[in-house]
Amino acid sequence: MSEAPRLPRAPSRPADGLGLRRAIPDRMLPSVVAAMAFLAALALAGAVGAHALATRWSGGAGAIVIVQVPEPLAAATPGAAGGAAAGTRIDAVQATLAGMPGIASRHLLDARELDQLLQPWLGGHGGAHADLLALPLPAVVQLRLQSGASLPPALPDALDRQAPGTLVEDSAAWSDRLLALTYSLQACAGLALLTVAAVAGWVVALATRAGIVRRRGAIELVHSLGATDSYVAQRFARRTGFLALVGGIIGALVALPVLAQLSRLAAPFSTGAAAGGAAGATPLAGTLPGVLVQVGGGGGGGLLPGLMLDALPLPLLVALPSLPLATGLIGWLTAQATVRAWLRRLP
Amino acid sequence: MIRLSDVSLRIGNGPNWPGRTRFLGRAAQRREVLQGVSFTVPAGAFRWLLGASGAGKSSLLRVLQLGAMPTTGEFELFGTSVQRAPRRQLVRLRRRMGVVFQDLRLLPELSVFDNVALPMRLAQIAEPRVQAEVSEMLNWIGLGRRLLARPGELSGGEQQRAAIARAVVLRPPLLLADEPTGSLDAPQALRLMELLMELNQLGSTVIVATHNDHLVRHFQAPSLRLDRGRLVEDGARAVLVP
Ligand SMILES: Nc1ncnc2c1ncn2[C@@H]1O[C@H](COP(=O)(O)OP(=O)(O)O)[C@@H](O)[C@H]1O
Ligand SMILES: [Mg+2]
Numbered sequence: 209m210s211e212a213p214r215l216p217r218a219p220s221r222p223a224d225g226l227g228l229r230r231a232i233p234d235r236m237l238p239s240v241v242a243a244m245a246f247l248a249a250l251a252l253a254g255a256v257g258a259h260a261l262a263t264r265w266s267g268g269a270g271a272i273v274i275v276q277v278p279e280p281l282a283a284a285t286p287g288a289a290g291g292a293a294a295g296t297r298i299d300a301v302q303a304t305l306a307g308m309p310g311i312a313s314r315h316l317l318d319a320r321e322l323d324q325l326l327q328p329w330l331g332g333h334g335g336a337h338a339d340l341l342a343l344p345l346p347a348v349v350q351l352r353l354q355s356g357a358s359l360p361p362a363l364p365d366a367l368d369r370q371a372p373g374t375l376v377e378d379s380a381a382w383s384d385r386l387l388a389l390t391y392s393l394q395a396c397a398g399l400a401l402l403t404v405a406a407v408a409g410w411v412v413a414l415a416t417r418a419g420i421v422r423r424r425g426a427i428e429l430v431h432s433l434g435a436t437d438s439y440v441a442q443r444f445a446r447r448t449g450f451l452a453l454v455g456g457i458i459g460a461l462v463a464l465p466v467l468a469q470l471s472r473l474a475a476p477f478s479t480g481a482a483a484g485g486a487a488g489a490t491p492l493a494g495t496l497p498g499v500l501v502q503v504g505g506g507g508g509g510g511l512l513p514g515l516m517l518d519a520l521p522l523p524l525l526v527a528l529p530s531l532p533l534a535t536g537l538i539g540w541l542t543a544q545a546t547v548r549a550w551l552r553r554l555p
Numbered sequence: 556m557i558r559l560s561d562v563s564l565r566i567g568n569g570p571n572w573p574g575r576t577r578f579l580g581r582a583a584q585r586r587e588v589l590q591g592v593s594f595t596v597p598a599g600a601f602r603w604l605l606g607a608s609g610a611g612k613s614s615l616l617r618v619l620q621l622g623a624m625p626t627t628g629e630f631e632l633f634g635t636s637v638q639r640a641p642r643r644q645l646v647r648l649r650r651r652m653g654v655v656f657q658d659l660r661l662l663p664e665l666s667v668f669d670n671v672a673l674p675m676r677l678a679q680i681a682e683p684r685v686q687a688e689v690s691e692m693l694n695w696i697g698l699g700r701r702l703l704a705r706p707g708e709l710s711g712g713e714q715q716r717a718a719i720a721r722a723v724v725l726r727p728p729l730l731l732a733d734e735p736t737g738s739l740d741a742p743q744a745l746r747l748m749e750l751l752m753e754l755n756q757l758g759s760t761v762i763v764a765t766h767n768d769h770l771v772r773h774f775q776a777p778s779l780r781l782d783r784g785r786l787v788e789d790g791a792r793a794v795l796v797p
Contacts, residue, residue, distance in 0.1 A: 224676060225662035225669070429660050432622055433674045434650035437642070555624045555645065 225426045226440070228447040231419035237412065237448065238455035241535050244408040245459025248401055248531055253467045255397035256523045258390040273351040273359060274377040275367065277301050280347035284370050297371035298347045304367060305349065310357030317348040408535060412448050412542040419444065420550050431554050441547040445540045452539025456532030464520075464528065471520055556598040556729070556760050557619065562628035563784075564589040564614055588614040590784045592628070596762065598728070600791070601755045603771050604764035606781035612764040613657055615781065616733050619762065620654045621645055633728070650678055653722030655732035657764075659714055661706035661721075668693065668702040671720045678725065689724060696720045696750070711738035719747060723754055730754060730761045736770065748774055 280298035298316070305314055317325070322345060353359070364376040420427060427440060520528070565587045588611050596602055604612050617623045618630065621637065630637040632648055640648070653674070661670050668689055675685045693699050696716045698709075706714055715738050722730060732751065736744035748763075748770055755761040762779075765771065771778065777790030 225665045225673060227662075227664050230664075425660065426662055429662065430673070430677060432620065432649060432654065433677050434646055435677050436646050439677070555621060 224430060224435075224443070226430065226443050227423055227426060228419065228443060231423040232415055232444070232447050232451065234451060234454075237415045237451040237539075238458060240411045241408055241452045241455025241539070242458035242462065244404050244411070245456045245531050245535050246463050248404045248534075249460055249463030249467060249528060251397045251400035251404065252527045252531070253463075253470060253524055255394050255401070256521055256527065257471070258393035258397065259523070260521060273353060274375075275301065275305070275349040275351065276346045276375040276377070277349070277367075277371050278346040278373040279344065280371075282371075285372065297374075298349075300370040301347075301349065301367055301374060304370065305351065308359070308363070310354050310359075312352040312354045312357075314352075315350045317350060322348065405534070405538060408452070408538050409542045412452060412539045413546045415451075416444055416448055416543045416546040417550070419447075420547065427551075428554065431551065437548055437551045440551060441544045444547045445543040448543035449536050449540030453532050453536030456535030459535070460528050460531045467524060467528075468520055471524070556600070556633065557594075557596040557762075558629070558631040559595075559618075559625075560593045560629045562589060562592045562618065562625040562630055563587050564618055564623060565626040587626070588784050589618065589625075592781075592784075592786045594779055594786060594789050594792075596760060596791075598760055599755070599758055600760055601752070601776045602762045602791070603776055603778035604762055604781070605766065605771065605778050605788075606764075608766065609783075610781040611784045612781055613733055614784075616654075616731050616762070616764055620652065620731050621649055650674075650725075651727055652729035652731060653725060653727040655715075655718050655722045655730075655735040657733040657737070659706075659718040661714060661717055663705060663707055666703045666705060667698055667709065667717050670706065670717055671724055674721060674725050689720075692720050692724050693717075712740070712743055715739055716743075716747070719750070723750070726754070726757070726759065728759055730759050732761070732763045734765055734767075735763065736765065736767060741769070744770060745773065 277298050281296050284295065284297045284300035302314075302316070305311065325348075359376070359378060364374075367374040367376060430440065592615065604615065606612050614623075618625055619632070621632075624638060633651060635644060635648060637645070637648070661667075662673070665673070671693060672685050672689045675689065690699070690702070693702055696719065698713060698716055698720065701709060701713065706717060709717065715735060719732070719735055722732065730751065735751070736747055739747060744767065751761055751763060752774060778788065779786060779790070780788035
């Protein structure tokens with residue numbers, strides 16, 4: 209009842225007639241998902257930046273306290289806590305500070321560090337040193353408190369008595385406020401990520417539903433021919449998952465240069481050592497106490513120049529590639545759920 | 556093999572009829588297209604399903620083919636109680652039957668070959684076997700030269716033959732055919748009925764809905780007759796229901 213069959217071309221993949229390439233076209237979904245991934249990348253950068261700030265100000269070292277002593281070499285006020293031994297004002301202050309509990313480290317900035325600190329205002333390199341010495345500079349002592357420790361409230365008055373005009377700049381108030389700010393920034397970034405993920409899921413669900421409606425006849429047919437729900441859902445999920453993955457890759461790639469630029473701008477705040485800055489100190493150094501830690505310390509070297517990847521902080525470098533994976537997963541899961549929910553209407 | 560007792564089917568009752576009922580009026584939604592239908596068909600039997608247009612033949616086949624759940628009553632298929640079976644089990648039952656739909660439902664984007672191969676591929680049969688058996692089936696049914704044509708390029712009769720080929724390609728234990736000879740001329744219709752009879756002789760249970768009296772007279776077999784949703788004749792029991 210048969211002759212030797214003349215076979216048609218062997219299909220690379222069994223044609224099942226679901227026709228998903230046409231049902232879920234490859235333009236709209238990836239573009240929208242790319243836009244979502246871009247927004248997510250920005251939110252991630254915000255979260256990572258805020259996290260860097262938070263660890264920077266609250267991390268291990270504890271709060272930083274700056275003590276400024278004007279006319280450090282003048283004689284200390286006698287009879288103050290330092291006792292008879294105290295000679296100059298700076299010695300008296302140092303002696304008092306040395307007796308304080310809760311201080312992890314104490315460092316008197318030397319002339320070179322002061323020079324670097326002031327350079328942005330006074331200009332010049334090295335040569336300015338001599339001029340600076342001529343100016344009546346205060347001595348600057350930098351304290352690091354042990355974490356959890358705080359200065360006794362009476363300290364500023366006590367120091368002022370020994371060395372009139374001494375300023376105690378306690379960064380604890382700063383860091384508390386900055387911490388609150390960074391936490392709310394992180395919360396905002398988290399909310400933005402959630403919103404973006406929800407919108408992405410919604411877009412995938414809409415595209416999937418549109419695809420189902422377009423291929424309804426074929427879906428009902430393969431269902432009646434004994435296709436399982438998993439089979440149909442899997443076919444849709446592969447398509448939308450793939451398209452969402454592509455969208456995620458596009459979005460992350462577009463975000464890359466933007467984020468690199470942003471984090472270059474933010475580098476002084478988050479790493480302390482600007483990638484290219486030899487001086488280390490920035491105009492803000494005087495107003496943001498935390499930055500002082502870096503002054504004279506490990507000045508910014510060691511970073512490979514050129515590549516924009518180097519400008520990105522590590523957490524962001526890890527998060528960015530996982531963005532397409534996340535969009536792909538959202539696409540896959542949403543399509544699975546959408547298709548399965550729809551198939552439930554068939555017996 | 557098939558046992559219905561007191562089965563009724565009401566349309567407009569949610570999941571049973573996805574979609575379409577929205578466009579019907581209130582009266583139509585309450586309409587029972589099958590009422591109190593009871594019959595059995597033993598394994599290996601052949602039945603004609605008769606009745607005027609609109610009597611409910613397609614609706615009954617839809618129930619048998621697991622395209623709609625009975626609204627009330629009991630339906631047992633291959634020894635399984637359909638209403639109580641889990642969804643996975645229904646999939647397994649569907650794979651044991653071939654269906655020729657009244658509206659054929661060939662997928663227009665696929666070639667004739669791929670349309671006929673569809674049930675085999677969904678059953679994950681190895682591709683070489685699919686190639687061999689689909690080609691053999693299409694040759695036998697007279698479409699051997701149209702393997703790569705799209706359904707839209709075929710005549711009505713050729714499309715009908717392709718739909719039949721798809722239904723029988725897995726040699727299913729149960730074959731349900733809804734007016735399968737509607738667009739065929741008399742000799743072709745006879746030839747096709749011979750194919751279905753042959754399948755029946757090889758052991759498949761076959762139910763064919765038709766209003767072609769000529770065929771029914773030519774191929775003597777018990778018939779089930781529907782009238783306005785009720786079973787009014789069950790030839791196998793030779794009982795007339797008023
Ligand atoms: N999907 C549907 N929606 C609404 N009414 C339907 C649907 N299918 C069938 N009917 C109605 O059910 C009745 C039986 O139809 P059908 O089973 O197609 O009869 P037959 O196949 O015997 O011609 C008809 O009155 C028809 O209008
Ligand atoms: Mg009909």
